[in-house]
Amino acid sequence: MSIAIEFDNVGKMYRLGRVGTGTLSHDLNRWWQTSVLGKDDPYLKIGQTNDRTTKGESDYVWALRDISFKVEQGEVLGIIGKNGAGKSTLLKLLSNITTPTTGCIHYNGRIASLLEVGTGFHPEFTGRENIYMNGSIMGMTKQEITRKLDEIVDFAGVERYLDTPVKRYSSGMTVRLGFAVAAFLEPEILVVDEVLTVGDAEFQKKALGKIQDVSQGQGRTVLFVSHNMASVRSLCSRGIVLHNGTQIFNGYANDAVDTYAAQCNVVERNLITENILQKMDYLSDLRISFNGTEQSETTILGNQQTVELRIEGYTSVPVDVAAKVIFKTLSGTPIMSYAEGRCTGILEHLEGHFSFVRHICLPQYHAQGDYLIDICMHKPSVLDYFYAKDCAIVHMQPSDSIHGYALKLSHEGAFSMLSQK
Amino acid sequence: MHEHIITPRHRLLDIDLKGLWRYRDLYVMYIKRDIATKYKQTILGPLWYVVQPLLTTIMYMFVFGRLAGISTDGAPQPLFYFAGILLWNYFSETFNLCSDVFTANAHVFGKVYFPRLVVPLSSATSNLLKMFIQLCLFICIYIYYIITLPAGTLSINWSILLFPFLVLLLAFHAIGWGLIFTSLSTKYRDLKILVQFGIQLFMYATPVVYPLSAAPEKYHDIIALNPLTPIFEAFKYSALSCGSLDWTGLLYSAIFMLIVLFISVVVFSKTERDFMDTV
Numbered sequence: 001m002s003i004a005i006e007f008d009n010v011g012k013m014y015r016l017g018r019v020g021t022g023t024l025s026h027d028l029n030r031w032w033q034t035s036v037l038g039k040d041d042p043y044l045k046i047g048q049t050n051d052r053t054t055k056g057e058s059d060y061v062w063a064l065r066d067i068s069f070k071v072e073q074g075e076v077l078g079i080i081g082k083n084g085a086g087k088s089t090l091l092k093l094l095s096n097i098t099t100p101t102t103g104c105i106h107y108n109g110r111i112a113s114l115l116e117v118g119t120g121f122h123p124e125f126t127g128r129e130n131i132y133m134n135g136s137i138m139g140m141t142k143q144e145i146t147r148k149l150d151e152i153v154d155f156a157g158v159e160r161y162l163d164t165p166v167k168r169y170s171s172g173m174t175v176r177l178g179f180a181v182a183a184f185l186e187p188e189i190l191v192v193d194e195v196l197t198v199g200d201a202e203f204q205k206k207a208l209g210k211i212q213d214v215s216q217g218q219g220r221t222v223l224f225v226s227h228n229m230a231s232v233r234s235l236c237s238r239g240i241v242l243h244n245g246t247q248i249f250n251g252y253a254n255d256a257v258d259t260y261a262a263q264c265n266v267v268e269r270n271l272i273t274e275n276i277l278q279k280m281d282y283l284s285d286l287r288i289s290f291n292g293t294e295q296s297e298t299t300i301l302g303n304q305q306t307v308e309l310r311i312e313g314y315t316s317v318p319v320d321v322a323a324k325v326i327f328k329t330l331s332g333t334p335i336m337s338y339a340e341g342r343c344t345g346i347l348e349h350l351e352g353h354f355s356f357v358r359h360i361c362l363p364q365y366h367a368q369g370d371y372l373i374d375i376c377m378h379k380p381s382v383l384d385y386f387y388a389k390d391c392a393i394v395h396m397q398p399s400d401s402i403h404g405y406a407l408k409l410s411h412e413g414a415f416s417m418l419s420q421k
Numbered sequence: 422m423h424e425h426i427i428t429p430r431h432r433l434l435d436i437d438l439k440g441l442w443r444y445r446d447l448y449v450m451y452i453k454r455d456i457a458t459k460y461k462q463t464i465l466g467p468l469w470y471v472v473q474p475l476l477t478t479i480m481y482m483f484v485f486g487r488l489a490g491i492s493t494d495g496a497p498q499p500l501f502y503f504a505g506i507l508l509w510n511y512f513s514e515t516f517n518l519c520s521d522v523f524t525a526n527a528h529v530f531g532k533v534y535f536p537r538l539v540v541p542l543s544s545a546t547s548n549l550l551k552m553f554i555q556l557c558l559f560i561c562i563y564i565y566y567i568i569t570l571p572a573g574t575l576s577i578n579w580s581i582l583l584f585p586f587l588v589l590l591l592a593f594h595a596i597g598w599g600l601i602f603t604s605l606s607t608k609y610r611d612l613k614i615l616v617q618f619g620i621q622l623f624m625y626a627t628p629v630v631y632p633l634s635a636a637p638e639k640y641h642d643i644i645a646l647n648p649l650t651p652i653f654e655a656f657k658y659s660a661l662s663c664g665s666l667d668w669t670g671l672l673y674s675a676i677f678m679l680i681v682l683f684i685s686v687v688v689f690s691k692t693e694r695d696f697m698d699t700v
Contacts, residue, residue, distance in 0.1 A: 014698060027608075092697070096427060096534035099694045104428040111534075119532045124458040133454060136447035137533055165461075 002108065004189055004221040005071040005094065010103035012064040012089055063089045064245045067103070071238075073188075076215045076222040078236035078253050080229070080260045085242040087225045091115060091193050094223065109188025109221075112138055116193075118178025123167035127158055127177060130166050134181045148184045155206070156180035176203055183210045190214055193225045211235060229257045229331050258410055261330035262370060272296050272375065275391035283385060286313040288375060290325075290392055302397040302406075304362065309338075311356040311377060320347040321385060323358055326374040327394070327414065335371075335414040336363065341380035365416040368398035369409025436686055440536040447535060451543035456550060470554045474510060478502045485630045494632040494663030497566050497575070503559050504657055505629035511552045511588070512595050512649065513620050518544035519599020520616050523607045523696050530697065537693045538686075541600060545592050552588070563660070580659035580666055587652050590671075590678055594649065597681035604685075604692035608699045628653050632664055645670065648677040 015026075064086045071077050079087050093100050095113035120137040121130045131152055135145040145152075153159055156176045158169075166174060192211065208231055215222045215235075226232050232239060232253060239256025241249035241263070249259040272288045275296060279286070289310045291298040300307055309323060322341025328334045338360045340346055348356060356377070371394045377385040398406025407416055441448075460466045481502040485491045493501040519541040523530065526540055567575055606612040627649045628636070636644055644650055651670030658664040 092531075093427065097531060098697045099427065100429055102429060104426055107425050107427075113533060116532045120529050122454055122458055124461045125454065129453075129457075133450050136444070136450045137529065137535060139444070139535065140446075141443075142446040142449075 002073050003070050003106075004073040004075070004108050005223070006106040007067050007069050007090075008103050008105070010064060010067045010090075010093060010100045010105060011062055012086075012093060012098070013060055013101040014063050015060055062245050064093070064100075064242075067242075067247050069240055069247065069250050071221055071223070073108070073221055074215065074219045075238055076211075076224060076236045078232040078239035078256060079223060079225045079242065080227070080232060080239060080256060081242035082264065084244075086245040087242055088115070088193060089245075090242070091191050091223065091225060095191055107189060110139065111189045111191060112182065112185045112187035113191035114179075114182045114193065115191070116178075117175050117182060121166055121174065121178065124165055126165055127153075127162045127169070130177065131181055134178060135185075138182060138185050139187075140185060144186075152180045152184050155183060155210075172200065172203075179203075179207055183207070183214075186218075187220065189221045189223070191223045194227065208235060229261065233257055254410055258330070264330070270296060272388060272391045276386050276388045278384065279386040280317075280383075282315055282317040284314050284316075286311070286386065288312075288388065288391075290373070290375065291394070296392040297395075298392060299395040300362070300397060302399050306359040306361050309358045309360060309375070311375075312354065314353050315350055318349065318351045319385060320349050320379055321356070321377050322347050322380055323356065324374075324376040324378060325360065326376075328372045328374070328390075329409065330370055330372060332372070339380075341378065345380075347379065362399075363415035364399070364418075365407060366396060366399050367407035367409040367412055367414050367416070368396055370395055371409070371414075436538070436690055437536050441538060441542075444535050444539050448539050448543050448546075451540060452547045452550070455544065455547035467554065470551050471558045474503065474506045474555050475558070477506050481506070481630055491631045492635045494634060494657075494661075496657070496661040496663045497570070499562055500559075500566060500575075500661055501632075501657070501663070502630065503562060504660060505653065507552060507555055507559055508587075508591060508653055508656060509624055509627070509629045510555070511548055512591050513624070514551075515545045515548045515592060515595035516599045516620060517616075518548070519596050520602035520606070521613070522599070522603045523692070524603070524613070527697070530693075538689070541596055541603075545596050549588070549592070576662060578659055578662065580655065583655060583659060587656055590674060591649070591652055593678050593682050594674075597678060597685040600685035600689040601681070604688040604696075607692060607696040628657075628664070632657065634663075634665070648674040650674075 067086075067090065069077075079090060081087050091113065092098050092115070094105060094107070095111060095115065097113075097115075118130075118134060120133050122133060125133060128149075131149065132142065132145055136142065153162060156173075156179070158173055158177055161169060161173065166177070169177070190211070211222060211224070212235060214220050222235075224232065224236055236253035236256075238251065239249070239253040240247055241256050241260045243263065248263075249256050271294050272290060273286050273294070276286070287294060287310075289308070291300060291307045309325060311323065323338070324341065325338040326334050327336045338358070340358070350356065372390050373392050373394055375388045375391055378387075379385070396409075407413075460469050463469065465472065478499055482498045485502070486493070486498045518525075522537070522541050522544075530537065563575075602612055602616055606616070624630075626644065626647055628644065633641065633644060633650060633654055651667050651674045654664040655666050655671060656664075658666045
C-alpha cells in the first residue's frame with residue numbers, strides 16, 4: 001500500500017488575545033530578529049501547550065504540536081478529541097487553508113475538504129446554480145458537474161426545488177444539497193469534519209453510507225473528524241486521539257475511541273456523594289460506599305463474586321426504598337444493572353438514621369474493562385430519592401477463566417451467556 | 422497521482438498558474454454570480470447599470486459644470502463627464518472589490534482551498550461587462566451629439582484603437598492596488614477605513630471631472646505623477662478630441678502598473694497562506 005498522507009512533526013502556533021496595537025511591534029521585532037539578525041523567531045520558543053482551562057504566561061499557544069502520523073491509501077482515519085484539541089486545525093492545515101508553523105505535510109492526489117457543506121452557496125442562486133457554484137469551488141469542472149447533476153439531485157432529494165432560490169430552502173434541504181455535491185466529488189483524499197450532525201436520521205445514514213462507499217468501494221482515503229463515537233467505530237479503520245494539541249494515541253479505531261472515552265470520563269469529583277444530581281430534601285448526611293470505598297474510583301478483582309453497596313444517612317420522613325446500580329460503558333450505553341425494585345418488587349422501609357446494605361452478585365463471566373456506574377435509591381416508577389449519575393468509574397478485572405482468555409468489554413460485551421447443561 | 426508538500430516555507434513569487442487554469446470554471450461561476458445576483462428581485466434589474474452613471478453625470482453637470490464652472494475643454498458636458506465616470510467607476514469598483522477580497526470572502530476561504538486569485542480576477546471581469554453596458558449608453562449619447570452638433574465638432578481619431586489597452590491598464594492598476602490593500606488589511610484594519618474615503622478623494626487627484634489642461638500650472642506636474650492621469654487623458658483625447666495623448670505618460674503608467682502588480686502578487690501569495698489566522 002502506498003502512503004496517502006504523511007504528517008511530519010507538524011506544529012501550528014496561534015497568538016492569543018486581541019490582534020491590535022501589539023501586533024505591529026511584534027511583527028517588527030520578528031522581522032528584525034529573523035531577517036536582519038538571522039536568528040530564530042523569538043515568539044516561537046515561548047509557545048505553550050494549548051490548555052484553555054488554565055491561564056498561561058505566554059500570548060502564544062501551540063494549537064498543534066509534534067504531530068506525526070501516516071495514512072495509507074484507502075484507509076479511513078478517525079480523528080477524535082475534545083473541543084479545542086486541535087482537530088479542525090489539523091484538517092485546515094491539510095486542506096491548505098492555513099500553513100503549519102513547523103514541520104511538513106506530504107500527500108498524494110487531490111484533496112477535497114468538507115469542513116462545511118454548501119460553501120459558497122449564494123441565497124439568490126437556484127439549487128441548480130448553487131450545485132455548479134459549490135461544485136466548482138470544490139474543484140470540479142463544469143463538465144463533471146453536468147455529468148453528475150442527476151445523481152446529485154437525486155441524492156439530495158430536492159428535485160422539486162431545483163429551480164427555486166436556495167434562500168427559500170429549509171436548512172435541512174440546504175445541507176442535503178451541499179453534502180450531495182461533495183459526495184460526488186472524486187478526490188483521492190476526502191476530508192470530512194463533523195458535517196453530518198445536521199440533517200435527519202435518514203440522511204445521516206445515507207451520508208455515512210456514502211463515505212463508506214467512497215473508502216471501501218473506490219479505495220479512497222478518508223479523514224473523518226467526529227464526536228459521534230458510534231460512527232467513528234463503524235466507519236474508521238484507524239484513529240488518532242488529540243489532546244490539547246498533542247497526539248496521545250495512534251492505532252486501531254476501537255482502541256482510539258476507548259482511549260478518548262476514558263479521557264473524557266475521568267470522574268473529577270472524588271466522592272460518590274458529590275455526584276448526586278438530585279435528592280429529596282428530607283434525606284441528609286448521605287454516605288455512599290461502593291465496593292468498600294466512598295471514592296469515585298474502584299477496582300473489582302477478577303475472583304470477586306459480590307460487590308457491596310452501602311448507603312447510610314438520615315431521613316426525616318419514613319420511606320420505602322429499593323436500590324438501583326446501572327453499569328454503563330464509558331460512552332454511556334447502559335449494559336447491565338442491579339435493579340431489585342424492578343425485578344423482585346422488594347422495598348425496604350427506612351426511618352431516621354438508616355444503613356442500607358446490599359451484596360450484589362456479579363455475573364459469572366463478566367468482561368474486563370472500565371465501566372461507569374449510576375447509583376440510585378428510588379421507589380420504582382414513583383420517585384427517585386436520590387440519583388447519582390456517572391458517580392464512579394469501576395475498573396473490572398478479568399474474571400477467572402480456565403482457558404486463560406479474559407473477555408473484553410470492547411470485544412465481547414459486558415458478560416457472556418452459557419448454554420444449557 | 423501527484424505528490425504535494427505543505428511546508429511553512431514558500432517561494433517569493435508563488436503563483437499557482439496551473440491551479441488557476443484548473444479552476445477556470447469557478448472563475449466563470451464567480452462572474453455569473455456577481456452579475457446575476459446583484460439586481461435580483463429589483464424591478465429595473467440590469468437597467469440600474471445605466472441609471473447610476475446617468476444620474477451621476479447629471480449631478481456633475483450641475484455641480485462642476487454650472488456651479489464651479491470648470492471647463493470641459495470644449496467637449497459637450499454630458500459626454501465629458503460620462504467619459505470620466507465610465508473609466509472611474511470601473512477603476513474604483515474593481516479596486517474596492519479587490520481591496521476587500523480576504524475579509525469579504527473569509528467564510529469561503531476558511532473552509533475550502535482554491536487559488537484565491539480567482540476571486541479578484543473574476544471581480545475585474547464582471548465589472549468589465551458592466552462597463553461595457555455603460556459604454557453602449559455612452560455611444561448612444563455620442564451618436565446623438567454627432568447628429569445634432571455641426572459636423573466636425575466631434576470626431577473620433579485613430580487613437581480610439583488604444584481603448585482596450587487603456588482599459589487593461591486601468592484594470593491591472595485596480596487589481597494591483599486592491600491586492601496590496603487587502604493583503605495588508607487582513608491584519609491592520611486601519612487600511613480598510615483609509616481605503617473607504619481615500620478612493621473618493623483620489624478621484625479628485627485624477628482628471629475625471631476636469632481636464633488636465635484646466636489644472637493650474639503648479640499642480641500640473643503633481644497630477645501628472647498620478648499613474649491614472651495619462652489613461653483618462655488619452656481616452657478623452659481619442660473620443661472627444663480634448664485632453665492629450667502623452668506617450669511617455671502612458672509608458673510611465675504601464676511600468677508603474679507592472680511594478681505594482683508584481684509587488685501585489687508577491688504580497689498576496691504570502692498572505693493567502695495564513696491570513697485565516699489573523700483576519
